[in-house]
Amino acid sequence: MYFDVASTAPLHPVARQALTAALDEGWADPARLYRSGRQARMLLDAARETVAEVLGCRADEISFTASGTQAVQLGMLGALHGNRRRGRHLVHSAVEHSSVLHTADRHQGAGGEVTAVPVDRHGRADPAAFAAALRPDTALAVLQSANHEVGTVQPVAETAARCGDVPLLVDAAQSAGRVDVPAGWSLLAASAHKWGGPAGVGVLAVRKGVRYASPLPADEREGGRVPGYVNVPAIVAAAASLRAVRAEAARENARLHELVERIRARVPRLVPAVEVVGDPVRRLPHLVTFSCLYVDGEVLLGELDRAGFAVSSGSSCTSSTLTPSHVLAAMGVLTEGNVRVSLPFGTAEADVERFLAVLPEVVAGVRAPLGLDLAPPAGGEGLPAAGPREGAGAGSEHPETSGPITDPLVLDALGKRCPLPVIELAKRIGEVPVGGTVVVLADDEAARLDVPAWCGMRGQEYLGEAPAAEYGGDRGSAYLVRRVS
Amino acid sequence: MYFDVASTAPLHPVARQALTAALDEGWADPARLYRSGRQARMLLDAARETVAEVLGCRADEISFTASGTQAVQLGMLGALHGNRRRGRHLVHSAVEHSSVLHTADRHQGAGGEVTAVPVDRHGRADPAAFAAALRPDTALAVLQSANHEVGTVQPVAETAARCGDVPLLVDAAQSAGRVDVPAGWSLLAASAHKWGGPAGVGVLAVRKGVRYASPLPADEREGGRVPGYVNVPAIVAAAASLRAVRAEAARENARLHELVERIRARVPRLVPAVEVVGDPVRRLPHLVTFSCLYVDGEVLLGELDRAGFAVSSGSSCTSSTLTPSHVLAAMGVLTEGNVRVSLPFGTAEADVERFLAVLPEVVAGVRAPLGLDLAPPAGGEGLPAAGPREGAGAGSEHPETSGPITDPLVLDALGKRCPLPVIELAKRIGEVPVGGTVVVLADDEAARLDVPAWCGMRGQEYLGEAPAAEYGGDRGSAYLVRRVS
Numbered sequence: 001m002y003f004d005v006a007s008t009a010p011l012h013p014v015a016r017q018a019l020t021a022a023l024d025e026g027w028a029d030p031a032r033l034y035r036s037g038r039q040a041r042m043l044l045d046a047a048r049e050t051v052a053e054v055l056g057c058r059a060d061e062i063s064f065t066a067s068g069t070q071a072v073q074l075g076m077l078g079a080l081h082g083n084r085r086r087g088r089h090l091v092h093s094a095v096e097h098s099s100v101l102h103t104a105d106r107h108q109g110a111g112g113e114v115t116a117v118p119v120d121r122h123g124r125a126d127p128a129a130f131a132a133a134l135r136p137d138t139a140l141a142v143l144q145s146a147n148h149e150v151g152t153v154q155p156v157a158e159t160a161a162r163c164g165d166v167p168l169l170v171d172a173a174q175s176a177g178r179v180d181v182p183a184g185w186s187l188l189a190a191s192a193h194k195w196g197g198p199a200g201v202g203v204l205a206v207r208k209g210v211r212y213a214s215p216l217p218a219d220e221r222e223g224g225r226v227p228g229y230v231n232v233p234a235i236v237a238a239a240a241s242l243r244a245v246r247a248e249a250a251r252e253n254a255r256l257h258e259l260v261e262r263i264r265a266r267v268p269r270l271v272p273a274v275e276v277v278g279d280p281v282r283r284l285p286h287l288v289t290f291s292c293l294y295v296d297g298e299v300l301l302g303e304l305d306r307a308g309f310a311v312s313s314g315s316s317c318t319s320s321t322l323t324p325s326h327v328l329a330a331m332g333v334l335t336e337g338n339v340r341v342s343l344p345f346g347t348a349e350a351d352v353e354r355f356l357a358v359l360p361e362v363v364a365g366v367r368a369p370l371g372l373d374l375a376p377p378a379g380g381e382g383l384p385a386a387g388p389r390e391g392a393g394a395g396s397e398h399p400e401t402s403g404p405i406t407d408p409l410v411l412d413a414l415g416k417r418c419p420l421p422v423i424e425l426a427k428r429i430g431e432v433p434v435g436g437t438v439v440v441l442a443d444d445e446a447a448r449l450d451v452p453a454w455c456g457m458r459g460q461e462y463l464g465e466a467p468a469a470e471y472g473g474d475r476g477s478a479y480l481v482r483r484v485s
Numbered sequence: 486m487y488f489d490v491a492s493t494a495p496l497h498p499v500a501r502q503a504l505t506a507a508l509d510e511g512w513a514d515p516a517r518l519y520r521s522g523r524q525a526r527m528l529l530d531a532a533r534e535t536v537a538e539v540l541g542c543r544a545d546e547i548s549f550t551a552s553g554t555q556a557v558q559l560g561m562l563g564a565l566h567g568n569r570r571r572g573r574h575l576v577h578s579a580v581e582h583s584s585v586l587h588t589a590d591r592h593q594g595a596g597g598e599v600t601a602v603p604v605d606r607h608g609r610a611d612p613a614a615f616a617a618a619l620r621p622d623t624a625l626a627v628l629q630s631a632n633h634e635v636g637t638v639q640p641v642a643e644t645a646a647r648c649g650d651v652p653l654l655v656d657a658a659q660s661a662g663r664v665d666v667p668a669g670w671s672l673l674a675a676s677a678h679k680w681g682g683p684a685g686v687g688v689l690a691v692r693k694g695v696r697y698a699s700p701l702p703a704d705e706r707e708g709g710r711v712p713g714y715v716n717v718p719a720i721v722a723a724a725a726s727l728r729a730v731r732a733e734a735a736r737e738n739a740r741l742h743e744l745v746e747r748i749r750a751r752v753p754r755l756v757p758a759v760e761v762v763g764d765p766v767r768r769l770p771h772l773v774t775f776s777c778l779y780v781d782g783e784v785l786l787g788e789l790d791r792a793g794f795a796v797s798s799g800s801s802c803t804s805s806t807l808t809p810s811h812v813l814a815a816m817g818v819l820t821e822g823n824v825r826v827s828l829p830f831g832t833a834e835a836d837v838e839r840f841l842a843v844l845p846e847v848v849a850g851v852r853a854p855l856g857l858d859l860a861p862p863a864g865g866e867g868l869p870a871a872g873p874r875e876g877a878g879a880g881s882e883h884p885e886t887s888g889p890i891t892d893p894l895v896l897d898a899l900g901k902r903c904p905l906p907v908i909e910l911a912k913r914i915g916e917v918p919v920g921g922t923v924v925v926l927a928d929d930e931a932a933r934l935d936v937p938a939w940c941g942m943r944g945q946e947y948l949g950e951a952p953a954a955e956y957g958g959d960r961g962s963a964y965l966v967r968r969v970s
Contacts, residue, residue: 002513002521004513004514004517004519007513007514007517008512008513008514008714010512011508011512016508019508020505023496023501023504023683027493027495027496027684028487028489028492028493028795029489029492029493031805032489032492032795032797033783033786033787033790033803034489034786034789034790034795034796035790035795036487036795037795066551066552066555066685066713066716067551067712067713067714067716068713068714069704069712069713069714070551070712070713073701073702073712099702099704099712102702102703102704102712103702105702105703106701106702106703191714193714198508198716198718198719199512199714199715199716199717199718199719200551200685200716200719202713216558216591217558217584217587217588217590217591218587218590218591219554219584219587220805220806227552227554227555227558227584227587228551228552228553228554228555228687229493229552229553229554229676229678229684230684231551231552231683231684231685232684233683233684234683234684234685234719298518301518301519302518304519305518305519305520309519310513310517310519310520310521310522311519312517318518320516320705321705
């Protein structure tokens with residue numbers, strides 16, 4: 001069962017048919033004047049009309065890119081360059097796709113300024129906070145339509161209304177085709193393979209009147225915005241599948257919403273020590289994410305794969321950089337044992353039931369060797385005492401105690417990867433009396449999120465973070481926990 | 486008959502089969518750890534090995550881009566950025582693909598320096614001249630493997646041998662798959678749809694040890710060189726067709742070479758007042774270009790299209806910018822009535838014969854209303870008296886006469902598009918006595934090339950160019966011609 005449509009959707013049957021037909025009819029260079037060239041041009045024009053209609057804009061506002069990432073990069077850099085007389089300040093939410101964050105990094109590296117607006121514990125950007133980050137020299141604001149890791153739908157229309165004349169780029173990669181694009185965007189980015197179209201097609205829409213200056217060398221194709229030979233067959237397939245998906249969405253969204261609701265409600269009952277993350281109400285219909293305490297995400301994904309389920313994870317162990325997802329970090333939630341389930345159109349109820357039947361065994365199997373107490377704490381599971389952490393993961397904060405705690409139990413988890421520091425903490429906190437303090441020394445980035453999350457879930461008190469050197473560590477941080485039960 | 490494979494090749498059957506199979510087997514995200522993701526990764530790895538083998542490099546030197554243009558842009562900007570400590574000087578031949586010229590423009594606009602090395606009348610860059618353009622601060626040199634408009638094969642290996650430690654980017658878009666890539670490149674760019682692969686795939690190869698710094702925001706995919714979701718099915722199809730084409734090339738190249746030789750030899754015999762351009766010996770097997778005096782390129786292409794032949798043109802009337810091809814301009818050859826014939830693998834001899842049968846009638850039909858003398862001049866047709874024009878089209882030169890000619894016949898062709906200024910000249914030169922002078926006032930860029938070319942072909946003497954104002958024109962240039970026969 002493929003439950004990772006948020007990474008890429010299986011090719012929609014309509015896309016496959018359109019692709020096959022367009023390989024025959026639209027293979028020639030649409031810039032050429034002979035018959036096969038004109039035919040390719042007509043197919044391209046028709047595809048542009050279709051995409052414009054579904055996205056709610058004019059055909060001449062649409063440029064086709066090679067990917068959603070390219071649409072984001074060109075959209076951001078082009079709008080920043082086009083609006084450079086306003087200034088060089090960029091605003092985006094802290095939970096944007098990595099393509100947005102990397103483009104922001106590049107902008108900052110070139111002398112621009114960047115403000116990342118924090119999100120709440122559900123991953124939602126507050127329109128007022130977003131608006132407050134805007135300045136007279138803000139050249140561009142960027143906000144996703146919905147989050148790709150936790151499914152939270154962002155308040156785009158409310159935010160757009162507060163942006164005034166600052167252009168707003170909406171990254172609609174996770175929602176285009178499935179739900180209507182919210183009003184108010186100046187630039188829009190999307191990706192065909194996310195909605196069931198082929199790989200190799202992204203969409204960059206730029207509203208008439210929005211200043212844009214291409215960051216790339218000149219090229220007359222795609223309105224001067226996207227250099228390179230135009231991939232007509234893939235664009236035709238992308239457009240055909242977008243229309244098809246949009247038509248199926250009303251029925252499928254309601255059905256998948258219910259299946260996701262089932263997962264959201266039942267996973268916490270079936271699996272102990274689990275945290276379902278993302279907005280429970282303002283969410284994408286087909287996507288749900290949860291994290292399992294004491295579980296290695298990569299091991300969990302491997303076991304689920306063996307059981308026949310393809311899912312994704314924001315745990316650090318599944319990332320090439322060995323850092324936890326910046327989305328989960330910005331939300332301040334547990335990152336270990338993280339699982340993202342995203343259901344394709346047509347997912348059968350029975351397959352979701354099978355997943356719910358398999359998951360508890362799989363998680364239990366991974367946890368079994370640890371021999372840890374998984375019963376809910378006396379006060380019940382709750383959110384971490386620290387609450388939402390603004391700018392979480394950005395640096396160390398000193399705990400509210402004055403100076404180092406005297407005589408704590410110091411656990412050296414330096415060099416140990418997630419979830420080992422938290423497992424160590426869970427195993428040994430019983431060695432101090434109630435009221436006593438445990439210090440976890442760790443250099444794995446995930447510990448910064450997972451130790452506070454563990455405290456919240458297990459009814460212990462998180463005191464804060466200090467330099468590891470204060471407790472004898474030669475690197476990393478010290479995470480202080482008071483035993484309260 | 487599709488005779489424009491230099492624009493794009495029809496999809497090779499092997500590419501289509503591989504694409505269909507890879508849409509089934511390689512549709513998932515190759516960065517994912519579950520089974521379908523691992524399978525996509527294996528297909529991608531295998532495709533990379535295949536392409537590396539055919540191009541003669543290591544698999545980890547290959548990055549897949551979205552197009553040949555993107556490969557050129559990233560290759561040039563990445564190498565310029567990576568070698569910026571050497572300096573900011575860029576060298577390329579004057580007949581590179583527009584993607585190279587536009588990237589050079591962008592580099593110059595950002596403060597870099599650019600030298601375009603002139604070519605000879607056959608469009609060939611001289612290795613010694615190329616080497617002479619290199620400086621201690623040269624960060625990159627760019628040379629195509631073969632010219633895309635006239636088929637001239639460039640002396641890449643000889644030039645590379647003279648480049649020393651200056652990295653050489655070879656744009657192999659027109660030859661990859663058809664002929665071996667010449668030795669000596671540091672970076673290589675190619676495009677799958679030119680060899681019969683699908684659109685949406687380019688190749689950027691960067692030799693180990695060549696300095697490269699991505700000009701785009703960070704992205705871990707494709708060795709950090711090409712951001713965006715990797716289009717596995719298209720890449721698999723590109724690799725499969727590259728191998729297939731390379732295997733067929735030996736047989737097809739010889740056959741097409743003979744067919745092109747036939748066109749080269751017979752067109753000047755069948756069509757009066759025609760110039761076949763490009764190197765007659767060091768040339769691509771499948772490509773030939775010629776220009777027809779007094780003929781509007783767009784009209785000619787339209788008539789050939791109606792007769793069933795899809796060909797291309799470098800005439801100004803067929804360009805979106807209404808300027809003649811920079812390649813023909815750099816060669817200093819006739820640009821009006823320009824036709825590029827490029828034969829796909831499998832082109833039947835009978836179809837070439839049919840083209841040779843149809844062409845004379847079509848050209849004669851276009852010329853008939855003009856009532857011009859098309860017989861060869863007394864001394865026979867020849868090259869323009871001015872010979873190869875270095876930096877042709879770059880600006881106006883003053884004729885070698887001192888001051889304005891007295892009492893010439895001034896023909897006002899201002900506002901008239903190619904080929905009208907030359908037609909006007911041909912019609913009216915008889916009005917001056919032998920030894921007399923005709924001045925053509927024209928603001929169409931093509932006149933700068935076509936008036937001298939006409940003189941050469943019609944046995945008249947081209948005196949040079951002067952500001953139009955000297956002869957009563959309010960814009961454009963004055964082209965001076967002395968009647969000698």
